[in-house]
Amino acid sequence: MNSTIMATLGGVDTINLELPKVDLSGLSITSFNEKAWAIVRLKISQALEILCGFEVIYNEISPELRNELLGVVVPELFANKLGDSEQLPYHGKFFKKSGFPFFAILILYLQFKNMQILFGPKEMTFFDKLTLLNFTKQMREFMQIIHRMILESLGLEDHYESHIKSLLYSIRFANYYKDVSDKGNIIVLPPHKDPNYISIVCQNNVDGLEVENTCDEWIKTKPSTNSFTVLVGEAFKAWTNGRLHAPNHRVKLSKEITKRYAVVFSTVPSLTNDIIDAPKELIDEQHPLLFKPFKYYDYIKYRFTEGDKDEDALKVYCGV
Ligand SMILES: O=C(O)CCC(=O)C(=O)O
Numbered sequence: 001m002n003s004t005i006m007a008t009l010g011g012v013d014t015i016n017l018e019l020p021k022v023d024l025s026g027l028s029i030t031s032f033n034e035k036a037w038a039i040v041r042l043k044i045s046q047a048l049e050i051l052c053g054f055e056v057i058y059n060e061i062s063p064e065l066r067n068e069l070l071g072v073v074v075p076e077l078f079a080n081k082l083g084d085s086e087q088l089p090y091h092g093k094f095f096k097k098s099g100f101p102f103f104a105i106l107i108l109y110l111q112f113k114n115m116q117i118l119f120g121p122k123e124m125t126f127f128d129k130l131t132l133l134n135f136t137k138q139m140r141e142f143m144q145i146i147h148r149m150i151l152e153s154l155g156l157e158d159h160y161e162s163h164i165k166s167l168l169y170s171i172r173f174a175n176y177y178k179d180v181s182d183k184g185n186i187i188v189l190p191p192h193k194d195p196n197y198i199s200i201v202c203q204n205n206v207d208g209l210e211v212e213n214t215c216d217e218w219i220k221t222k223p224s225t226n227s228f229t230v231l232v233g234e235a236f237k238a239w240t241n242g243r244l245h246a247p248n249h250r251v252k253l254s255k256e257i258t259k260r261y262a263v264v265f266s267t268v269p270s271l272t273n274d275i276i277d278a279p280k281e282l283i284d285e286q287h288p289l290l291f292k293p294f295k296y297y298d299y300i301k302y303r304f305t306e307g308d309k310d311e312d313a314l315k316v317y318c319g320v
């Protein structure tokens with residue numbers, strides 16, 4: 001692999017390859033140019049074959065909105081004492097992992113009926129909520145384009161309407177911090193796969209996210225002010241009967257960086273009907289069923305308790 005320059009960082013190899021890049025400029029979910037749509041869809045399907053993680057240019061979120069969100073709203077959110085609500089699985093300010101005192105993650109579910117934020121933190125000001133709403137409105141359309149492109153590349157366009165209706169949107173805010181005295185590059189968020197369908201990661205100027213490819217090499221993401229990192233999660237892996245892969249990823253901060261914020265917009269099954277069951281079109285002799293149908297929020301409870309030790313929790317939980 002002569003195009004690959006190996007660099008050793010903190011004892012773990014990171015390679016100088018880049019994630020596949022896709023440009024959604026000019027595309028919208030409601031009216032679109034079929035030729036432009038097909039070109040982008042082909043790029044996405046190639047990216048899915050390579051890695052199931054890719055960088056996407058999406059200009060509908062302005063750099064100003066990104067700055068407002070990641071430079072003001074999110075830091076304020078973490079500066080205030082947030083409620084420790086854990087009424088729902090995988091929700092609230094709960095995420096801590098032993099050995100990783102470097103991050104805090106807050107997770108919210110979003111309800112779009114009346115553009116309301118379901119279970120949002122009471123501490124947010126009106127203006128912060130407005131910024132968040134503007135962001136989530138755009139992200140929802142962005143997410144729908146990604147889901148539609150993926151379903152079409154799998155020949156499942158007929159499932160799009162019902163699939164998209166079955167989803168709930170969720171947003172997580174991540175706050176990473178380390179001391180100047182922490183020498184070297186530090187993995188602040190351990191390697192993991194996201195449990196949801198799709199994650200779209202939005203950061204602001206501070207890099208750190210790395211994605212593992214199938215050769216166990218870590219690729220650094222380098223998003224710009226108009227791009228995002230899209231990652232497939234385990235729910236999509238199961239729903240597509242393993243056609244999609246859920247890449248491992250982690251966050252590593254280099255020695256001079258002590259702070260990083262990120263916002264991850266993601267799709268999860270609805271709270272009322274959360275059974276993940278692969279469509280019959282994706283099951284045949286060459287592709288036997290890989291995962292028994294399962295309830296997503298039961299899996300989440302397992303994954304963040306006993307399943308925490310599993311190398312592949314999804315397979316242990318519902319693998320055939
Ligand atoms: O901070 C990031 O870039 C990624 C966060 C992440 O992987 C997650 O919240 O699941």
Ligand SMILES: [Fe+2]
Nearest residue numbers: 192193194249
């Ligand atoms: Fe993640």
